[in-house]
Amino acid sequence: MRRALIVIGKAPEPGTTKTRLVPFLAPDEASALYRAFLLDAIHLGLQLGWERTSMVHPRGAGSALKAIVPRQVKLIEQHAGGLGGALAFAFEHHFEEGFERVVLIGSDNPTLPAEPIEQACAAxxxxxxxxGPTSDGGYYLIGLRRPHLELFEAIDWSTPRVCAQTLARAQQLGLRVRAVREWYDVDGPADLERLHRELRSAPEVIAPNTRAVLRSLGVAATTTGA
Structure with missing residues (x-):
């Protein structure tokens, strides 16, 4: 069984990544934190041991990403605009290459464990x-065994309706859906506080890049008790 794990993300650049954490963090600090999120997501993908770990990214980001992403990760520049187009392109590309199980995750969930990904693939x-739904109404994971690209049409992306609309769309298309456990995106200061609380009680091996950046920024000290 040919399996591929896709991480969807972008190059960490000040002013364009994790902007909802500004001004709680400076733009360069928010960018550094997103870089850590991305590397932890990729590290998780590589730990799965599947045939392929890919990263799909917007046009023009390849050079910057090549400098920070491990060489065994395949960088793929998306050809379509918008999040829906990016997701459709990511799945289409991998099914055309002959993969039989394709799971895609975001890069905003640094403490995500391997179990939901493995369960999603087995499902x-x-x-x-x-x-895999998120607590804000979106989803952090989606897996397919066929290129049902219509699933990504007529969705109000970046709204709390994304997961519900995707499930409704799947029903319209006659597709059977299995949900795995809910997780959360780290987008704003409240999410960052939740992340900090989780990391305080988590083993040191969880989200090592994120943990290191938070310590370097002194975020642990500034968020505790907030």
Missing amino acids: LDSYDVSI
């Missing part, structure tokens, strides 16, 4: 779609 033996 595709019996279901058409696997999905």
Whole structure:
């Protein structure tokens, strides 16, 4: 069984990444934190031991990403605009290469464990779609066993309706869906505080890049008790 894990993300650049953390963090600090999120997501993908770990990114970001992403990760420049187009392109590309199970995750969930990804892949033996909802109404994971690209049409991206609309879309298309456990995106200061609380009680091996950046920024001291 040919399996691929896709991380969708972008190059960490001040002023364009994690802007909702500004002014709580300076733009360069928010960018450094996103870089750590991205590296932790990629590290998680590589730990799975699947045939392929890829990163799909916007046009023009390849050079910057090549400098920070491990060489065994395949960088793929997306050809379509918008999040829906990027997701459709990511799945289409991998199914055209012959992969039979394709799972895509975001890069905003640095403490995400491997178990939901593995469960999502296993679910595709019996279901058409696997999905991991986020606490804000979106999803951090989606898996397919066929290129059902219509799933990404007519969705109000970047709204709390994304997951519900995707499930409704799957029903319209006659696709069977299996949900895995809910997780959370780290987008704003409240999410950062939640992340800090989680890391305080988590083993040191969890999100090592994120943990290191938070310590270097002194975020632990500034968020405790907030």
